[in-house]
Amino acid sequence: MSFVEYSDCIQDGDVAIVYLSHNSVMPVKVQQGAQTQTRYGVIRHSTDLIGQPYGSKVTCSKGGWVYVLHPTPELWTVALPHRTQILYTTDIATITMMLELKPGSIVCESGTGSGSLSHAILRTIAPTGHLHTVEFHQQRAEKVQEEFAEHRVDHLVTVRNQDVCKDGFGVTGVADAIFLDIPSPWEAVGHAKAAMKRQAGGRLCSFSPCIEQVQRTCQALVDQGFEEINTLEVLLRIHDVRTVSLPLPDFGPDCRSDGVEETSPNYAAVSLKTTTPPREIPGHTGYLTFATKPRT
């Protein structure tokens, strides 16, 4: 198992994702002899997990069942323990495409936070790319480094515990893409430019919840000579598939001009397969600003 390559069977030391229900997934560190509590009962790693194929159904001690899935960055994003507010798959997917990430890309990122985007980047740039990620909070930096090792992706990433606005990314002239998710991205634009490869075409993205941050960042990008500056937002809309039953009104028997009475319909409702929106949806995550670096 690794987050960048599939394997077929669960092994000791893997991180697996236990799928309990539609809105409930949890990560599990698979260990010989260990046990995991779920609302459906206990999962015994040695008998229920190790050696079983990923995707298997596991019956827990109380009789309920769960599925054990191979980890992917998308599942990790909804299962990971939050140390900060994270980026969700919708934004991550947009960022991945707009930064033109692919195997072999060299990427710089700050702040690492809880590592949600980091895992997605690693999956896309593997096996020949590299991620340089900067996190100014020491414990978070340490925690995410541990996770990268557990997830068998640490050979693809370098975590630096420093302030990107003061000290930059720790590399110069190599990055194909830069991602900024920090309170004052305009202070890091210069460092971003230095970290990027000299040739034109390097891509930059800044994620900010507030429009004022976006304005200052765009100004900094213009000042530093960036091109193709573009701000957008992407929102996810989920459609819940449901069968609804709509009653039919009774207007009384249908009287026709020739005096023949028709009996009222004998069905009282119509069944309909449709979708409904959830009651509340995320209406805003942040603004995504993209730009291209010209040749320096």
Add this chain to the structure above:
Amino acid sequence: MADNGDEEYRIQQGDYVVLKRGDIFKAVQIVPKKKIIFEKQWFFLDNAVGNLYSTTFEISSGGILQPQKLKETGNPSDLKEAGTDNRNIVDDGKSQKLTRDDIETLKEQGLKGQEIIQQLIENSSTFRDKTEYAQDKYIKKKKKKYENTVTILKPSCRILAMMYHGREPGKICHLRYDTLAQMLTLANIHAHSKVLVFETCAGLVLGSIMERMGGKLCRILHFRVSFNSLRMIVVWFPPRAGYGSVIQMYPGGGPVRAGVESFGFPAHFHDTLHEFPICHVNALLAGELDTTAKDPTAEEKLNLAADEEQIQPEAEQQGSPEEQNMETNAAQDQEKIEKEKRREAKAQERKVKLEEKRKKLAAAAALLEGRNADGLVIASRFHPCPVLMTLLKFLAPSRPFVVYSQYKETLIECYTKLKEQGGTVNLRLSDTWLRHYQVLPNRTHPVLLMSGGGGYLLSGTTVAMDQSKPAASQRSEEPAPKRQKVKDTEG
């Protein structure tokens, strides 16, 4: 240093590139002396060769490209004279003194875009009354119209997806680029995986997937030996390089891949690309697809018969002169021998082609038979339901799949069928809402026009199929029908 391993960043002859002006893109190939039309202008790309990608060129007279020297800084309106509002500006269409013909004359005189705009400003009676912002807007508008520059970009999924969506959305089933982005991520496309694709989006989806798979991955290491400046190049294939594959399932006679060309992939990318015709899928699933070499003599006979039919009309044409000319018998015998040779050559060619085709089919079938694909992506004009239900059989358990459809109803049907059948979890029907912003000091707001829709996605993950009947589901994934409650409880 110009030649510092820079080659991959420089435009070469034969490259597939994307032309850009503002928000308009066009994919073309660099072919010598070929006239290109782009945004109502004609030019040749010959001069582009050797320049770095992302260079902006000016189109000078004769259609010759010249790299733009300096960044055109300094607004023509350095006059600083501006009004405060538009209460006294009357829009009677008469404020511009230059006529269409005047402007044409200026163009013919070879004036650059910047200079033409300067002329327009000077000849506008209302320009200095406009507010600073209105002046900015006016200049931007004129720049869009009169500046004759073009930027040459290296193709990428992002650029091509935006191009297709802007130019020919019908060809890609109206798949908007952010929806494509979601698909690539939700399907967990990455190097070393085995992905099945069924698409009728001109190859855009296929190419995007190939880009994310990286082809036959290798790292090129350069070594410099100091004493005689020898540069040694070592090509290193990481373990399991080239194990990834993309299998395009295609309807009809052959796979449509015009869009893949525009990506400009190096040749080795195609080593990981396979195709399989869907007309053989049922046979393959039933274990009845025979991809072994057929009896050669039988095939030859068929081919010979086909050849003879072709030659018949030829023979009829030459019938009468042949009868009349006894003296040229020898020449005609020679002709016959040559015809025979050509026929044999053709037959041989055909044999080779058929054998290649058979080999390819066998290779693709071998990849599919194990039913252990890592991902499935569907984006086509066909009804997705049967496509999904059939192709899902080729996926291993605990693997993602994504289906795109322009229409929500088809995906509702897919969702329903999947629920009945079991074997999938995490089903989600979604679409994305995309909005662009104009960010300028004191003028920040969403852009006025927005995309009305980008299509819908159904995504999910396979799991081990339940051996017992899935009818009695322990817990329904569909939320219970709403009752008239005052408070909803959050999960």
